[in-house]
Amino acid sequence: MTTPLRIVFAGTPDFAARHLAALIDSHHDVIAVYSQPDRPAGRGKKLKASEVKELALEHNIPVYQPENFKSDEAKAELAALNADVMVVVAYGLLLPKAVLDMPKFGCLNVHGSILPRWRGAAPIQRSIWAGDAETGVTIMQMDVGLDTGDMLHIVTCPIESTDTSASLYEKLAQTGPSALLETLEQVASGTTHPVKQDDTQANYAKKLSKEEAQIDWTMSAEQIERNIRAFNPWPVAFTHMQNHAVKIWQAEVVARSGEAGKVLSADKSGVVIATGDKALRITLLQPEGKKPMSAQDFLNGRADWVAVGSSVGHA
Secondary structure, eight states, rough: OOOOOOOEEEEEEEEHHHHHHHHSSSSSSSEEEOOOOEEEETOOOOOOOOHHHHHHHTTTTTOOOOOSOOOOOHHHHHHTTTEOOOOOOOOSSSSOOHHHTTSTEEEEEEEESSSSEEESSSSHHHHHHHOOEEEEEHHHHHHOOSSOOEEEEEEEEEEEEHHHHOHHHHHHHHHHHHHHHHHHHHHHHHOOOBOOGGGOOOOEEOOHHHHHHHOOTOHHHHHHHHHHTTTTTTTTTTEETTEEEEEEEEEESSSOOOOOBBBEEEEEEEEEOSSSSSSSEEEEEEEEESSSSEEEEEEEEEEGOOOTOOOSSOO
């Protein structure tokens, strides 16, 4: 076993907390945690701590929450920790070069895709959206660019035809911690093999938006089906049926055709709607103010919203 590293961890959501938990359980020393400032949440808009902060406090690890690292005070505070390495997982703040160069072995990032395929904010969702056959986790040596640093370790996993962003997130959250620990062993023993990224293969994984989640029925059935899985659990694909917003949680491509947005059939097996090429059978949907329900349950109360020959998609 290598000499324990003095680690500063920076992260915010549950995905990051899974990695912090693995570090806490390892032989390394997590000497401090950085997380974004508490934010208002819920109906009462009370300040809520991040999952990473809550976990750190449970283990009596000091927590720092600067708004950014522009001030000399924030930089001096980090420098005083004298860390061997800083591990960054879904932190949500850009780190200036002065910070990246501060720890003895620099800053490592756990990225939720096989770099350089998807750089940016939503790599897990964009891999489904684009129809990729596989994704994975890349442990990267951070530099000043957006996810452009040298790759130290990659672990891949297939994207199944039923994977949603939620299920893929779970797979990568289980893969990432062990990949991170393996990389830290290489760092501690001086056996890393950094690999430069091929910038010509890079794509920008921009954040999803609610506007993007509205289904455009003129798209291909395959693309709409991938959007439905990529936008699950947020922002959730939706359409309008008789002026009512309806979220679409699950659908499958079927070999039928018709005018895009036209209801071709509606029975207990699903609501079949024509797209730009084939058709989609919707099997799980959610009218506004209701819980997600099967097509059968939906038709029991809202069959008039999807009468055969009617159109959907217009508010």
